[in-house]
Amino acid sequence: MNTINIKELSELVNGELIGDTSLLITGPEQLERAQSSHISFIGNRKYIKLWNSSKAMAAIINDNIDLDPEEGQALIRVKNADLAMVKILEAFDPGQPQLESGIHATATIHETAKIGSNCVIGAGCYVGKDVVLGDNVFLYPNVTILDETSIGNNTTIWSGTVIRERTEIGSYCIFHSNVSIGSDGFGYRPSDDGRGLVKIPQIGNVVIGHQVEIGANSCVDRGKFSSTVIGDGCKIDNLVQIGHNSVMGRSCIMAGGSGLAGSVTLGDGVIIGGSASIKDHTTVHSGATVGGGSGVMSDVAAGKTVLGYPACDSKDMLKQWIALRNLAKN
Known part of the structure; x- marks a missing residue:
């Protein structure tokens, strides 16, 4: 350990150390689970009561919180405890599972594929015809990359992920276990005789920018024509669905269980809360926030926060909820 x-640690986060300077820290932990050798974090005054009952002897604390250490304790004051936590976690990170360098003997690499320098390709991987991998691409065991896909430098893809043909992926991306990229979009129409459904061919692709992270078991469908697009810096949680021909701007966030129907457009910096759903052909403009569990049925203006089902201005929805609660009391 x-x-x-x-x-x-104080020097690492450029903080002000107050209290016992001799403490040895074995790792970070949340306040209610911490032991005496752990360091924890206090980014809000509401957590002071947890600190008072915690076994932790050290904490990173926002400099606007009035709290002093007791004997044997230490506090590190910083401007932003959440950002300081990033550096602490990196310092104690045990690292990712290590694979043997190069290409595993059981991996299948098509003869036309182009593999960059220092790539690691694990057991059971398949890399198809005319695939291009940049430098330092890391494929964990049992990843499938189908024909004519390109992947930029320093991208990591975890086991079970399937990347369909003609996908374009940027550099420094992370795809977690069992991600599906480029499956057919969900497109059907009733047949002329009314006895069944006709599948609409999905002949587009998926284009993913740089520094995109996609959580486990999430799906990004190919376009019916042209592309489904995920912009640079987007962060997508587990179990997220992105429908065909949707376009996400830069640095959007989608929390777990949320989804975009077909042809949705998100501007830059849009935040979609957990389990929220966005109707097809809807635009959520830059800087907007959609609350968890909401259903967006129409366009959302830039910078606006919407909530509820159907979603409306968050302040209006909160007033409706209060009115309903008061009505129930009468």
Whole structure:
């Protein structure tokens, strides 16, 4: 187990150390689970009561919170405890599972595929015809990459992920286990005789920018024509559905269980809460936020926060909920 002196951690986060400077820290932990050798985090005054009952002897704390350490404790004051937590977690990170360098003997690589330098391709992987992998691409065991796909430098793809043909992926991306990229979009129409459904061919592709992270078991469908697009820096949680021909701008966030129907457009910096759903052919403009569990049925203006089902201005929806609660009391 890695052990770091509290003074080193304070220097790492450029913080002000107050209290016992001799503490040895074995790792970070949340306040209610921490033991005496752990360091924790206080980014909000509401967590002070947890600190008072915690076994942790050290904490990273926002500098606008009035709290002093007791004997044997230490606090590191910083401007933003959440951002300081990133550096602490990196310091104690045990690292990812290691594979043998190069291409595993059981991987199947098509003769036309182009593999960049220092790539690692694990057991059971398949890399298809005319695939192009940049430098330092890391494929964990049992990843499938089908024909004419291109993947940029320093991208990591975890086991079970399937990337369909003609997908374009940027650099420094992370796809977690069992992600599906480029499956057919959900397109059907009633047949002329009314006895069945006609499948609409989905002949487009998926284009993913740089520094995109996609959580486990999420799906990004190919376009019916042209492309489904995910912009640079987007972060997508587990179990998210992105429908065909949707376009996400830069640095959007989609929490777990949320979904975009077909041909949805998100501007830059849009936040979609957990289990929220966005109707097809709807635009959510830059900087807007959709609350968890909401159903967006029409366009959302830039910077606006919407909530509820159907979603409307969050303040209006909260007033409706209060009115309904008061009505129930009468």
